[in-house]
Amino acid sequence: MKLAILSCSPKCYSTRRLLEAAKHRGYPARVFDTLKFSIDLEAGVPDLHYRGREVGNYDAVLPRIGASITYFGTAVVRQFEQMDVFTANGSTGIGNSRDKLRCMQILSRHQIGMPQTTFVRNKSDVLPAIERVGGAPVIIKLLEGTQGVGVILADSVKIAEAIIETLHSTRQNVLVQKFVAESRGRDIRALVVGDRVVAAMRRTAQGQEFRSNVHRGGTTESIELDEAYHDAAVKSAQIMGLRVAGVDMLEGNDGPQVMEVNSSPGLEGVEQATRLDIAGAIIDYLAAQVDFPEIDIRQRLTVSRGYGVAEISVPAGSEFVGKTIDESGLAELDINVLTLYRGTTVIPNPRLKRALEPGDRLLCFGKLEAMRTMIPEKARKKRQPKLKSLPKSAHTPA
Ligand SMILES: Nc1ncnc2c1ncn2[C@@H]1O[C@H](COP(=O)(O)OP(=O)(O)O)[C@@H](O)[C@H]1O
Ligand SMILES: [Mg+2]
Incomplete structure (x- = not known):
């Protein structure tokens, strides 16, 4: 494995240790200053230059992207992804985790404990937001702070309101979060x-x-x-x-x-x-x-028109309940079950002989039209776009 470590501070402890660990194991490795790349875009040949020279072939990239260079840093990582180089952390993951709001939004649909948090902008929404998370003392956080900078504990509601108002007046977005006193x-x-x-x-x-x-x-x-x-x-x-x-x-x-x-x-x-x-x-x-670089499934699937990934559900009373995946008829409809979710259990590549139970959810790849009616009613309603329909001729046949 030939490894590229991306870091703006080659002398810092973490970068030094990672380089040393790679070399110690006999892997050729080099530290690149993230800000010294040039990203070259041309149809079919995504490319990168480093200090004016072409970047050689690397098998893996280990990004260490500091908060001050997120935009450029994630662009460099994204370019390696386009070049099919394995990246320890992908550009989307780095971008999503960098912003505390975005991170909590993404985690919040899963069963993961988190301090109650709200995000508001309107002045009249501030006080109710503080109250919803349990009142004072309350935590106020900048979205992109690190090392504790930008995290404030406000002792009273009045102080909290004043801090939030001040930050809003300087165009700073802030999270209001329950102070986990224990x-x-x-x-x-x-x-x-x-x-x-x-x-x-x-x-x-x-x-x-x-x-x-x-x-x-x-x-x-x-x-x-x-x-x-x-x-x-x-x-x-x-x-x-x-x-x-x-x-x-x-x-x-x-x-x-x-x-x-x-x-x-x-x-x-x-x-x-x-x-x-x-x-x-x-x-x-x-x-x-290293042999398994990130594949952006949605990006790759655009070539298979009419096919895609969807989660279908097996509600109580569904015709699928009690049938095995084989008997469900999904295969005949050109639908493959990739993963079965049952409560908190995840069953990848479920066997065809596995019987379906009420409450099961199936992550499937297949003909979108065939899966349409199997998507839970509520989820479908939520996703209804409120857009005017295009003239008939502009539709691409599925
Ligand atoms: N909701 C909270 N309740 C109690 N303590 C908190 C809370 N949020 C943050 N802290 C304290 O502040 C520190 C920094 O918060 P964190 O969200 O991790 O920001 P940073 O990115 O600056 O590390 C935490 O390590 C924790 O000690
Ligand atoms: Mg922290």
Whole structure:
């Protein structure tokens, strides 16, 4: 595996450790300054230049994109994706996790604990928003802060309102979030690599500080995660589409409360706290996965007109209940079942002999027209676009 590490700070601990771990394992590796790439676009030949020269062939890219260069950095990663180079974290995952609102929106449809959060813009919506998340003390957060900067704890509703109003007047968007008091000054950082947590630490803030970030002076201790925390961390990283992630969780009374998912987690604090070779674990994982670059399914499917992916449901009383997938007749309708979701269980490539139960959901690839009536009524209604229909001639036949 020939590895390209993208980083604007080649001397920082994490970059040095990753380079060292790759070389130690005999993989040729080089650190590229993310901002020194040129992205060249031409039909059929997506290309990249680095300091005026063509970038050689690399098998894998490990992006370490800082918050200050998200736009350019994700553009470089996206270009590697177009060139079919395996990227440890994809451009979409990095972009989505960078923005705390976007991250929480994406996680919120899944069963993952999170502090109650609202996002408002209108002045008259601010007070009700603070009240909805439980009133003061309340957390106010900038969407793209890091290292604890941009996270404020407001003691009273009046102060909270004033802070939000001030930030809005300077065109800053902010989240209003429930203060998880039982976890005050304490949180958990889980380092996820692939489908497991390779290291976890509890961070504890200093003195009166409520933010436990290492950059705010937080102290660290290595911990073993129980199952709920382990699963919340892995699921969050996977939903965000990140193979390498630092998941921050508060310890709520009802279990883990995910606050954010970091796509370029720092390695220094966690390696020191746990004494584990996390850089090595990342490199080993990449070497094992390098043959499977990200495929943007929607992008690839545009060539198969009339076919697509849809989730169909098996409600109680459905004709499918009690039948096996084989007997359901889906195959005859040109529909393949890719994954079966049953409660919290996920069954990839379900066997044809598996019987369907009420409440099952099937992720299918097939003829869209044949799947139309099988999509749950509510989901279909929600997606009805409120657009005027095009003149008949403009329709492309499916
Ligand atoms: N809702 C909350 N309740 C209690 N503490 C919080 C809450 N949100 C953040 N914190 C504290 O502030 C720290 C920074 O918040 P976080 O959302 O992770 O932002 P950053 O990107 O700056 O690390 C957390 O590690 C935690 O200690
Ligand atoms: Mg954090």
